[in-house]
Amino acid sequence: MRLAWRALGCPCGVIVLGDGMNVRGAALIMATVLPGVGLLAVFARGANLFSDQSWIYRYQTLIGAVVALLAAYIAVRPVWRQLKYIKFQSSAMYRDFVDRRLSEIHERYKIVSEFVSGDLDNFERKIYEVEELGIGKYDIEWLFESGQNLYFVVVNMESYKSKRLDPLFIEDKVQNIIESIRFLVDRLEAAHRPHTAEQFGEDYAISDEDWAQIEKEGALAEEQIIGAASKVRRDFNDLRASFEFEINRMRTSLRSIDQELIKASPL
Structure with missing residues (x-):
């Protein structure tokens, strides 16, 4: 006009x-x-x-x-x-996005915690009983079962990582704990191998040199179990802290958006 x-x-x-x-x-x-x-x-x-x-x-x-x-x-x-x-x-549409994102990150935090916390808590409890209280010992069955349980934790975490789109800094923490649990599983397998394998079988024979190496690696692995478990716990705490940081950041964004919406409301 x-x-x-x-x-x-x-x-x-x-x-x-x-x-x-x-x-x-x-x-x-x-x-x-x-x-x-x-x-x-x-x-x-x-x-x-x-x-x-x-x-x-x-x-x-x-x-x-x-x-x-x-x-x-x-x-x-x-x-x-x-x-x-x-x-x-x-701003209202962006608030809906942030709110959905917050709900998703809460759900992923819960999933990851369920994957790791139960088996890790049980494992650390056994270590505490043996090392601090002197109750029992690292028996063969416990080494094997713990290795199997933690192996499935690795499988679940790898599946989680392939299907979820977390922020990059959370993905890095997920990868760290996968690697630390995998190393702990390797130490458990090495520790129980001398007790479950035999040097001589019907269709095989392990040389004395190789058998001595297996026993040496088994003894070393038993010594490394505590340190490997501590590394898993540290990485798990770092992962949880990363999730909590993202959750707090989302909550702060929501509060800021709510204040802007109140000021800009046409009502």
Whole structure:
């Protein structure tokens, strides 16, 4: 829509109303600015203010610019309100996204904790009983069962990693704990191998040198079990801390968005 006028002897000016200008805004301009300009022109002509010596003649460009700015301000006010409403809608949509993301990260945190915490707690309890309380020992069956249980933890964690899209820093922590559990499983297998394998069988025979190496690796593996388990616990704590950091970050974002929505609410 274009509104053109020639007033107070000034060159023709043009006000352009954007496509977003609604009918109400256009009517407001026509009902306020244009009648005012017309009345001013009638008054000026009657008072002989269009002569070459009049102040209106001297400042006609400035007066025209002021009128144009006033008309532009009235025209863009509805656009400002519309932009504010669009921003409000965008913030509301982003809040829904962050809220869904927070629910998903909570669910993944729960899944990972269930995968690891139970078997790791039981394993550490046995170590504490043997090393600190002197109750029992690392029997062969426990070494084998613990190795099998932790192996399935590795399988579950690898499956989790392949199907989930966590933030990169969480994926790194997931990979760290997979590697540390895999190393612990390897130490458990090496520790129980000398007790379950035989040097001589019906269709095989292990040389004395190789058998001595198996026994040596088994003894070394038993010594490394405690350190390997501690590494798993540290990596698990780091993974949990990463999830908690992301959860807290999402909650902070939600609070910030809520404050913006309250301020920008059109209600």
